[in-house]
Amino acid sequence: MVDFELTSRVSTADVGADGPIAFAIPEVSDDDVAAVVSVLRSGWITTGDECGKLESDLAGYLGARHVVAVSSCTAALEISLAYLHLPPGARVGVPAWTFVSTALAAVHNNLLPVLLDVDPLTLNLSPDALEAALGEGLDAVIAVHFGGVAVDPRIHQLCAAAGVPLIEDAAHAFGTKDERGFVGGPGTASACFSFYATKNLTSGEGGAIATDDEDLATFARTYRLHGMSADALARYKPGGSVTYDMVDPGIKANMPDLLAALARSQLARFEQSQARRRALLNRYRDLLEPEGIRFVPSGRVDGSADHLAVVLLPEGTDRDLVVAGLKGRGISPSIHFRPLHHFSWFAVNAATGPGGLATCEAVWPRALSLPLHVGLSVADVDRVAAALLDEVAL
Ligand SMILES: Cc1ncc(COP(=O)(O)O)c(C=O)c1O
Known part of the structure; x- marks a missing residue:
């Protein structure tokens, strides 16, 4: 039996029988508020220990080898594509049925989005459309698990057979399971999650990359913070070096502890x-x-x-x-x-x-x-x- 009367609800107004029904309202519990307040009072609100704990919690939940928390799913997609170091103009297959950021991740890496059709029953990337496009030449593919339904396993098989890297846009798919287990679990090159305000687990804004690939995880940790070799916590803590190198032309996409605390608290329920x-x-x-x-x-x-x-x-x-x-x-x-x-x-x-x-x-x-x-x-x-x-x- 499902409990329809969640307790500790603070953000969902009781609107009565005729009141407005919003498309999506984040469910924020008293525990969520306490977790955020605790970080606010801790003296450290940007990326630090809480972000690291969120990464461990997410990895534990998904069974993922590595999780890197970032500022959005858009950033997770951009970073995952940047890691591939494709030449300008390389072709990235994306479903046309998606949010703009799936394709913008390619554009922001100077790559060309190639729009592909979807399956009429799921609105997920059509394996037939992908197969035809691979025949014409694609350098990478981003598949979207639309509405939280995992893509057809043929998508993975086709990309593997063609030797084309597959990035999973899992903005809707935190908690989705496919034949591998959780999306983002073992067997994942890169699954990109969103913790945006309307998502089933939210930090207001936020995202994460789950991957098997240790090199991608290392790249992402640096790239999410301007490509700097040491983050603020590492520089400010006793014994840390105050200097750093810049090893990649990264972006500003780190997840602050303030938001990580909210995501961790949401994950608990x-x-x-x-x-x-x-x-x-x-x-x-x-x-x-x-x-x-x-x-x-x-x-x-x-x-x-x-x-x-x-x-x-x-x-x-x-x-x-x-x-x-x-x-x-x-x-x-x-x-x-x-x-x-x-x-x-x-x-x-x-x-x-x-x-x-x-x-x-x-x-x-x-x-x-x-x-x-x-x-x-x-x-x-x-x-x-x-x-x-x-x-x-x-
Ligand atoms: C399919 C899809 N991909 C990517 C995104 C971008 O997520 P974010 O807002 O975390 O960047 C969204 C946002 O709703 C989405 O629906």
Whole structure:
């Protein structure tokens, strides 16, 4: 049984039966607040011991060989690509169905994003689209575990067979399991997590790289702090050298202890939060699937982190009207994602894979993400589902 009445909730206002239902509200407990306050009072708030403890905790949870905490998933992706030292203009395959930062990680490394189509049932990178693009030549691939559903194992096999490095955009996939165990566990070249405010484990802003590769972990620890050979803690602690070298043209992407404390505290109750999230998502499915509303993924998937509640509106539905109708009832949906080639900048500055982007085109006008966060009550979910059915029927 899932406990639907979490205690110690301080950030989820009791909004009553007709109050607003936000798309996502971070669940912040009294323990979270105490953990952050303790760092605030400690005399050290930037990257230090707490960040190191978060890395150990995350590695322990995932079974990862190495974890490096950074300021965002975007930074984790940028660093993982920088580590490959690809020449300018090298081609990086990415699904077109993703957030902009998946492809921007390539752009910021002077690489060319090659947009690939997705599987219609999961909206994850299509193995067929990837295979065709590998045939034309790719130098690296970033695959997204969309909504917390692990990509098809063929994605790993195709990249391995072609000798092309695969980076996992695991922004939605903290807690996702695939045939290897946890995403980010043993067998991972680089899995990049997000701890952004809407994620299932949050530090407000933050991210992490999990990897088998000790050299990537070493590179990332330096690259996340301007490429400096010693971080502030190492320089300021008794006996530490005050000087440092700069060995790589890195970026500023370290995770401060203040935020690491919040992530650690959230990790301590992660399983409980995930059980609640899954129960809420299943309730949406129980209410909406019998009424003919399709979900992405099309069926329930064991091992999914259940990050999003994505539905496909019936063909021909005017999504703008549905969104306006829901907002008029105080309900805030979202859309994941606007395909990258629909953005004016990528329309000019990205390539498209040989198979085209037909699935992205077909799905784009129909996709809608319903509010999903552990602060929702069952009554909230029922209200959203009823409102959606009303709006779709109009
Ligand atoms: C698929 C995907 N990749 C990357 C990111 C970027 O994450 P961050 O905000 O931690 O940089 C997001 C953010 O929501 C995302 O949805």
